[in-house]
Amino acid sequence: MNALLHSAVAIMTPLLLAAMGGLFTELSGMLNIALEGLMLMGAFSSIVFTYLSGSMIWGVLLGIVATMLLATLLAVVTLNLKSNVFITGLATNLLASGLTIVLSFRLFGNKGVVVFDRIGSLPRWDIPLVSDIPVLGAMISGHSPFVYLSWVLLALSSWVLYKTPFGLRLRAAGLHEKTLVSLGLSPSAYRFIAFLVSAFACAIAGAVLTLNLGAFVPNITSGKGWIALVVIFLGQKKPLGLLGASLVFGFADAFSNYAQGAWNVPADFILAIPYLFTLLAMVIVSIHADWKERIKR
């Protein structure tokens, strides 16, 4: 059980990061379906830069820069050239998928899995005191630094969104765009920054995947960007909600990994558990929202 909870937290981290980034674009009034592509770009570029620079920190930083460049392209086409955000998001996903494979072939002569032995594995941090607490200790101690970074970033986003003028205006852009325009502020400017923030968070989310594995697998994100979108809605577009929702998904995923070994059930069924969970969670949230709406009246 302890191991299950521990791996649930590890698995939820990329989801939480990507959803956090997506929260900014979502609140600014854009449905950002490019999370998947941005994450993939981050995953590929950060491990390649880690390999080239020999430092994980440099690798992740440069990976963030590369992902933000892709997001800039997305933002310019969407906001300045006024294309439909759904189409540009889709294009970003396709571009990231193709680009990473092409680059991987050019750089390493391999279109499949590229293993980087040299970069070593991520450090594990044991948290003193906390690690002694039963259950909780096992759950939250002994993870890679990315896990703790994601929590710090979550607190930071919550503060930015709800305590700063930037957050107030960003959310106003999503709620009633014309209000900002009438005050002489540009909704596009806030959306542009939101795209960059989502690229930042998605790049780290992607880095978690590849650096954990020490390898790049084509389309390693395998739908995690889409699940991050679900996490945003499931978490009711609130930072704490994201934490809860991504934990649910992390747990579902960890459970299916565990069940594959323990149960004598065809693996296909077990691998479907997280997706079944997604469906169930959406239904429950929707019923709950409906119920709340009725109470109000």
Added chain:
Amino acid sequence: MSDTAVTMHDIVKTYRETGRCANDHVDLTVGRGEILCLAGENGAGKTTLMKVLYGMEKPESGTITVMGKRVKIDSPLDANRLGIGMVHQHFMLVDEYTVAQNVILGREPMHNRFTIDADAAKRLVDEVIHAHGFSIDPSARVGSLTVGQKQQVEIVKMLYRDVDILILDEPTAVLTEQETASLFGTLRTLRDTGKSLILITHKLHEIKAISDRVAIMRQGRMVGHYETASVDERELAGLMMGKSFSPAIGKTPYGRKQETVLRFAQVSVVRRNQGRPMLKDVSFVARTGEILGFAGVGGNGLGELESVLAGTLPISGGTITHRGQDISKSDAHRLRERGLAYVPSDRLKVGSALEASVSENLIIAARKRFSRHGMMRGKHIMQHARTLIDTYSVQGTADMPIGTLSGGNIQKVILAREIAQYRDYIVFSEPTWGLDIASSKFVHTQMIALRDAGASVLLLSSNLDEILSLSDRVLIFSRGSIVAELEGERLHTVTKEEMGAYMLGMHVREAAHE
């Protein structure tokens, strides 16, 4: 220091999309500590002029002087900095935010370099609210407020920005009478503290009730500035609607081979959260071979009547019959099948699909006639379009998107389509609004031709000249009811001043039937 707060000189603004000149060399002066009403009919260019002053529209030429200094206003931020604020007709508020959050948005009091000082925000907003005698709670969610309270939030938002000049765009359009009275109280208090207020309105009694001076615009031009005390409501109406220009249209005398086409019996429209009915007990008949005019000042029911006729607004009471059959519950599609032809007042949004081509717009109502086995018959359509373009001398080709045409040509295309669609009655709403004289005349000629061919023509218009020169019979609306019916000799002798009096509800219904 001078007594003038704002001077706008020689402002020219043309909308590129429609090519319409909304402000044609307009001058405006606003004194300090006065309430100025900017009055005029719909489309006279009032809102455009104020958007120029508030930095939301860029004029092609003209100068603006604020408090004696020549200024350039490129954005609402510039306007705020110069002490100019605007309350828009449609509220610019975030319903999910609190009053305080809405007010401080864009000019947040800071706790430190990064964080908003929420307590200071509440305190500052509360100070503004109390200083001006408003009654709203800064921590209330805006979505839970009444319309009148939301408007207070808008005003507080501007006062928080220390404006000296406050523009209000049709502030009473959405208010109840009590709310209007309380708003006017507030505005007077603001004036007495030295603020200059500009109210955009077309309601005559409000101009008299609240303003010190009135500036009147008509068709993009400034008619003039007047001391409110020196003009009465009839004169105002005359100035807003213009001196009689006679379009001089040859018209055969009123033939009397009429049969009833459309009958309204006690038709009412009540909107849920609005006490006063939009239309109240409206009864009339429309007959073949006549042009039936409907006159009224904006907001008095003509807009609702248009929607009811078009089948887009369900009625709450009464019955409508067409050739003896009840059509009270028919929607637009059903009415069209019965032969409703309708030239809407909003020709850009309702009357045409701007991105679609002229030929496509011409067949929208009659797709079936131009398709075979579910496929459009291209040649057939193009030929149809070309014929109509020739007949109505539209300046444009069949495959141009209709949005690239001028307003007058768009109207011609709509006219062509609707006349092709018409069977026995046709509704025109503000058919010449914003059109130049030549296009207007073309439209008028078409209407007369229809009537002579035996159509029942219903003309809804706020343009009195148009009503008087074309109609065989006129119904005058005020506050959602018919207050007078004019025909025959009475129609020939009525003056525009008398018409204005009816429209303002100053006379009760007169038995004008012979």
